[in-house]
Amino acid sequence: MKQIPGKDKVLSMLGLAERSRNVVSGGFATEQAVKCGKACLVIIAEDASENTGKKYNNMCDFYEVPCAVYGTKEILGHSMGREERSVLAVTDEGFANSIQKHLADSK
Numbered sequence: 001m002k003q004i005p006g007k008d009k010v011l012s013m014l015g016l017a018e019r020s021r022n023v024v025s026g027g028f029a030t031e032q033a034v035k036c037g038k039a040c041l042v043i044i045a046e047d048a049s050e051n052t053g054k055k056y057n058n059m060c061d062f063y064e065v066p067c068a069v070y071g072t073k074e075i076l077g078h079s080m081g082r083e084e085r086s087v088l089a090v091t092d093e094g095f096a097n098s099i100q101k102h103l104a105d106s107k
Helices: 010-020 028-036 051-063 073-079 093-105
Strands: 024-027 041-044 068-069 085-091
Touching: 010 024, 010 073, 010 085, 010 093, 024 028, 028 051, 028 073, 028 085, 041 051, 051 068, 085 093
Parallel strands: 041 068
Antiparallel strands: 024 085, 041 085
16 A cells, blocks of 8 residues: 555544544544534545535535545545545544644645
8 A cells, every 4th residue: 555655644643533533434424423513624535436525525614624635545544444434524623633734734
């Protein structure tokens, strides 16, 4: 599996958030987290379908949840020790802020 240069801090933070049970992944769980107000950040895989990207971008705009497009399904899933993931939500504000900072630094 290829690692994205300069972006491993984001993946490390996602792994830590997963181990501390502050990430939900998969379409249904992410949608529930956003609609219930538990999601602090939504991450969509770069290779997710156009419909998936549009659905979660629109949902995040409506519920005022920050949203980022990052990594591939394989990389996102692997960083959390799971199968491929198209979309996930970080449910802890501290992790979300840290991940957003690393995303901004990597651009």
